[in-house]
Amino acid sequence: xxxxxxxxxxxxxxxxxxxxxxxxxxxxxxxxxxxxxxxxxxxxxxxxxxxxxxxxxxxxxxxxxxxxxxxxxxxxxxxxxxxxxxxxxxxxxxxxxxxxxxxxxxxxxxxx
Amino acid sequence: xxxxxxxxxxxxxxxxxxxxxxxxxxxxxxxxxxxxxxxxxxxxxxxxxxxxxxxxxxxxxxxxxxxxxxxxxxxxxxxxxxxxxxxxxxxxxxxxxxxxxxxxxxxxx
Numbered sequence: 001x002x003x004x005x006x007x008x009x010x011x012x013x014x015x016x017x018x019x020x021x022x023x024x025x026x027x028x029x030x031x032x033x034x035x036x037x038x039x040x041x042x043x044x045x046x047x048x049x050x051x052x053x054x055x056x057x058x059x060x061x062x063x064x065x066x067x068x069x070x071x072x073x074x075x076x077x078x079x080x081x082x083x084x085x086x087x088x089x090x091x092x093x094x095x096x097x098x099x100x101x102x103x104x105x106x107x108x109x110x111x112x
Numbered sequence: 113x114x115x116x117x118x119x120x121x122x123x124x125x126x127x128x129x130x131x132x133x134x135x136x137x138x139x140x141x142x143x144x145x146x147x148x149x150x151x152x153x154x155x156x157x158x159x160x161x162x163x164x165x166x167x168x169x170x171x172x173x174x175x176x177x178x179x180x181x182x183x184x185x186x187x188x189x190x191x192x193x194x195x196x197x198x199x200x201x202x203x204x205x206x207x208x209x210x211x212x213x214x215x216x217x218x219x220x221x
Contacts, residue, residue, distance in 0.1 A: 031207060033209070042211065042212075042213040042214060043156070043200065043211040043214075045208075045209065045210070045211075048207065050207070055207070056208065091155055091156075095207075097207065098143070098144060098204070098207065100146055100158045100161055101146075101158075101202075101209060102158070103155040103156050103157070104155060105154075105155055106155050
């Protein structure tokens with residue numbers, strides 16, 4: 001299996017622009033998670049899906065953030081408009097119910 | 113608020129020594145416990161999981177769980193420089209996975 005795939009690996013954008021991060025989970029995994037990691041705040045859960053349905057989005061920082069999972073093999077995390085404080089590494093992870101999460105390589109986002 | 117606490121370190125041990133990493137959690141309903149290793153610039157990777165009280169050994173790694181004390185630890189025996197990384201403790205309750213801030217471990221040759 002190819003593992004969790006994320007794109008792009010690096011994204012540099014200007015404040016106010018829309019940013020879309022993409023994730024393909026491991027085939028057969030029912031759960032998909034979006035995390036944000038910074039030095040100051042560590043690894044934060046933003047939102048997770050079960051069978052393509054958002055279950056808990058309490059970690060989404062603001063209305064500028066939105067996530068979708070239109071099918072079992074694809075999810076997006078969108079930030080609109082982006083701000084410098086959104087600069088972080090964004091990880092996608094997937095898992096079977098109750099089991100360990102497998103992380104993608106991450107997207108390093110820089111907002112200038 | 114469910115909390116997972118770890119000492120941020122850095123923890124420094126000489127090569128060949130035992131490294132001990134500790135984690136406490138606040139939610140008594142937590143069901144499963146994981147240790148992830150994260151090298152600088154890389155994504156977290158699972159190294160151990162434990163569900164029951166007691167010890168679980170896998171090679172040089174031993175995970176210890178004490179649910180009464182809400183405490184989970186990771187021991188690394190015969191530490192190697194390649195073990196230098198940040199170790200993240202994660203606690204899962206019905207797919208609500210919470211991560212600690214991580215402990216940075218440095219193994220000196």
